[in-house]
Amino acid sequence: MRTFIGSAALALAMLGSTALSAMAQETIKIGYVDPLSGGGASIGQIGLNQLNFIADEVNARGGINGKQVQIVGYDNQTNPQISLVQVQKAIDEGIQVIVQGNGSSVAVAVSDFITKYNERNPGENIVHLNYAAIDPVLTNEKCSYWHFTWDASADIKMEALTNFMKDKEDIKKVYLISQDYSFGHAVAGAAKRMLNEKRPDIEIVGDEYHPLVRITDFAPYVAKIRASGADTVITGNWGQDLALLIKAAGETGLDVDWYTFYAGGAGAPTAIKQANLENKVFQINEGINNLGYGPAEERAGAYMERFSSAPVYFPRVFNMMDMVFKAMEEAGSEDPGDFIPKLVEMKHDSFAKGEEGFMRADDHQFFQPLYIAALGELGEGEKFDEEHTGWGWKLAATVPTEDTLLPTTCEMERP
């Protein structure tokens, strides 16, 4: 029992070193709460790199409102509970802007926490900037005044994708395969609804859900797709679930068109090249490299030079930080309570091609032009390939901002 006293002493010693709080106001501190430890770092680090890159750009031209910008990383281990403690840590260190993206589970937890925090601590304003979590609940049932998102939600992307597909006469039979969790269901549900509305003649020959990040061999699924006679596959898969699916399709010679959300990373381009699916895999997102837009190429080029071995980047992070800094400058304040009104309804020329997008006040979703691209041999003037495959993303269609608008059920409570 004596060890009780020992453990209490230990706790005291540890907490002593925890209780640092610096309230330096010389800099604008932005907290980045994403996985930064272990292997998760390879994903979370990309966002941190990009934020640092943008902060250095801003600092080089004198900072924001005369203050330097500093990015502080917090490792959340993709765990919602740890995330909340890390957010608390950031707040205690005087941070008011929290950037987070990986994992809808984390995003919902963080958004919920920050909303309650602001409500329970009147006078304190914390904002959650979300660059990657796209579960539609974030901008519908669980929307918040303190949460902004720059990635198009699953519904928006599907709206744009089906608008593109509806004009393709040769699509007759569509197979849906998605990961068995909320996002996968959101994707497949939207696809069914929208295709049914826009192209009732298309037959949905398969509606498959597979467990999330657990399948190591997609051969049985590919066999099913083949047996269904589908000519087109729509999938919300990301990461290894997409790379492996395409790999298995290539191995067994399945010949269909693929419509995807995330064919840009984690080995997917490599798998596409290996399977020799030239111009058969489509991806929709807010920007690709080969759009021939000068400012973007310049900025992306500088970024890639600095982080040469990790060239992946998110155009939306540029959109996000550019807009937030603009709002801070317009408001002349770094307090979210002051700059949020400027951010709401802000119009912004998007990073990828300089076409206009806007932040919608109803749900704090950024609407922007979306680009549908297919992976294939690079053509004239197309400089950027993916994963050193020699193949790059080539524009197939542009979806203007107005074609991406969707209603929201958000009933936002504003302070």
Added chain:
Amino acid sequence: MLEIILVSTLNGVLYGMLLFLMASGLTVIFSMMGVLNLAHASFYMLGAFFGFEISRRLGFWPALIIAPVLVGLIGMAVERYGLRRVHKHGHVAELLFTFGLTFVITEMVEMFWGKLPVDYRVPPSLDFAAFTVFSVNYPAFRLFVLLISVAIFIALLLTIKRTRIGLIVQAALTHPGMVGMLGHNVDRIFMLVFGVGVGLAAIAGVIAGPILITQSNMAALLGPILFVVVVVGGLGSLGGALVASLLIGLVQTFAVAFNVSLADLFGTSQLSAVLEVWLADIWRVTIAQIAPIMPYILLVLVLIFRPRGLMGTRDT
């Protein structure tokens, strides 16, 4: 439908044989040393990553030899300097030691190769379609993996039946606890068996890496299933491990092929309307969706009806 059955059978047997490659080493180690090596799947992962790293420098064939040997040596070092020390603290400490090892190996792999899958490719000399049925290509590499695991299975069988070490292993399988009385070189035999056991897992890693996935979570994905195999088969039974490996391989592969849900079974009746409300989420879940949890359901069922496993003879 016929093509699905054919392809599923081939893939199921393939997956089952890979599982058995690992389960065999695990079983032998367990029988002789009384410790279930929780890090067994981690050595499989090491095999895959070593195979990847070596094959991109020296080619796949050297990797097929070098990687398992390396992993086997690491395994022997782990046994000599780790497990043997812990042995005196009892079985729980041994289990915990191998459990800690899974952490450290995973973290090391992530430290060197990251969390994203690495691009471990099928060797070009085997990158073609072995045969085509119903317009499905069956890749030659898969056939190769199948053949090699069967070959190793036969070699293992011969070793156990025909050699001195094999006799000792057999003795261990039937009379655990007797091995300690075999003489002064028992430590060396333990070390060797541990090395060979994890080496077998590493072979599985090298050959499975290109067709499955080579990533830092591969051990965590496979490990639990591996333990299901040895518990369902019966702890310490090689025959049980073989049956359970194939069973789980086939069950998992075939389950994917079926899109039947409770809703389909009951059709549209008064009863099904009531059930739908009560069962909610479960109602529309298809067998394909629950394919990955089938092994665990099997585990629970086996434990309820045959607590010692399919072919097990002893407790714990």
Added chain:
Amino acid sequence: MNQSATISSAAPASTRAGLLVRYGIWIALALTLLLLPYVFSSRLALSTMSLMGTMIVFALSYNMLLGQTGLLSFGHAVFFGLGGFATVHMLNLVGGNSYPIPLPLFPVVGALGGLFFGVLFGAVATKRAGTAFAMITLGIGELVASSALILRRFFGGEEGITTDRTDMLRVFGYSFGPQIQVYYLIAAWCFLSIVLMYAITRTPFGRICNAVRDNPQRVSFIGYDPSTVRFIAFSLSGLFAGVAGGLSAINFEIVNAAQMGAVESGSVVLMTYIGGVGNFAGPIIGAILVTWLQLILSDATTVWPLYVGLLFIGVVMFAPGGIAGLLSMQQPLLAARTLHRVLPYYFLMFVPGAVAVAGLAMLIETSHQFSIRAAYGPRMTLYSIPFDVTTLTPWAIGAVVFAVGLWLFLRAARLARNAYDAALPQRGNR
């Protein structure tokens, strides 16, 4: 390992002074919990302490299995998570209907949830012991965690279920919005749980648990059914894990499936064992230490889980009694007033030990920079010394520092062991 003997020291009749000492510790514990927020008042400290309090209950509940009954479970987070889900659903039900139930009572719901599933899964798992039991719990853990993503209505899919703890009936005007109030709620339940779990170790059942841990076969020849003992221990342990889950649900106002997964189950094994399974206070130390590492070490290095893993292996290999075991080894010396003779040797051990750790850390960090972080260039800074990882020097220095430190440490350890043995009062041989 004879720590259990120190707890269960069989003094047939406690003296009055002994009683005072015993209750004194509980009063000290209560006072500590009460006063901590005055010492550490930042909100981060409050969140951290709230998390630690939760983890203490969780780790102690786990030790009912591992330390008390000798059952190694790899699926304990299942009860933590299910207790949390039970609590959060009840919170939403009560909040939605404005039933007059105050928030501090809700961990009871977690307890009932944990107990219910403890009974359910225990009925299957406790048929076996040892390795098979460990594998079954692993399987149950996987089964529940995987099912959670399928049963969306109850588990809320990936994002889980959120709630608002302030919607409950208010007693004495406490809204439980501010973290400090939640801290006291958790501290109170933590105290209660510690007392109860300690009390259980001092009941006939608690003693039989220890007997089952030591020798299950013999237990059946003194009239007890070891699998019934295991079953009750499993269920009670589920109950307290459920309390911890309920506290977590109240603290974070969100519960999700990840909380029941293998990672969480693994981390409770780590914290319990590092703290020490042979001593009742061990898991408390472990929960505090590992939670702290999780939050603080992650600022210092991105490969911190590797260090925790190595620490765990180190404890398994060299200090199977955990930190509490090492501390309680000093107790006889303290009693014999010979501790001062050994302390210099401990210091002698500590210095090269720290050097060895520094060297190892250098090797780890350097190879980390060299491999996966290569994208960010070869330059790095460690111990505020900048260097280039593509040169041989940092590797050589790291290796040499580690090797020399380790060698000296092992020598010092031998000296310390001798000194310890010499300082130990002679065991009362007849």
Added chain:
Amino acid sequence: MNEARPVPAIELAGVRKSFGPMEIIRGVDLVVAPGERHAVIGPNGAGKSTLFHLISGHYRPDGGTIELRGEDIAGMPPQLINRRGLSRSFQVTNIFPRLSVWENVRCATLWAMGHKYAFWKGVERLDEVRRRTEEILTEIDLMDRADVPAGVLTYGEQRALEIGLTIAGSADVILLDEPTAGMSHAEVERVVALIRKVSENRTLLMIEHDMHVVFDLADRISVLVYGQVIASDTPERIKANAAVQQAYLGTEAA
């Protein structure tokens, strides 16, 4: 020879047990009267320990009946047999090594004192249990070692504790498996005295190799050879039995 006794304490009829192809117990018949001290002797490998394992429920017999005071207990798990009043010791010391001596004995008393799985009573407050534990410890002469972990006791002390665990419950049928194995002469004397003391008012069935002990203690002796009881009688008649002399004593009586 078979005096008409009411109900035997233990009665075995046609008990069989095989391990694989080896039949170790080949139809054993054995009767132990209440209050009797009964020894089982026989050469190594005769199946004596196996017989004990069968009676105490450690093994399940393949055939035959085992009755405890007239109730069939064949195939029951050990704890149920123990609760019916049969307790046993082990040939290889089988105690709770990490628990203190006090705790070892106390655990063995708990079921019989009716505390079962109670997790709501403070064990220190059970005065009756405390008294009983003290009594047993005094009886086996380990009171001054009460606080020591059982694992560090000397061999002789552990054997005594083994007997203590066996008698701590309320069992009135006691099975002792080679209680004096591996002991010095002085220790044997003490254990014999102890056995004599604890077997008062109890039925005792013991396996013993030391013939002095056997003939000193036993009221009756059964001789087990190759899985069968070839004789069961008073010590004097066993000594005189030709079959026994040939099968067993002949080798040792030199």
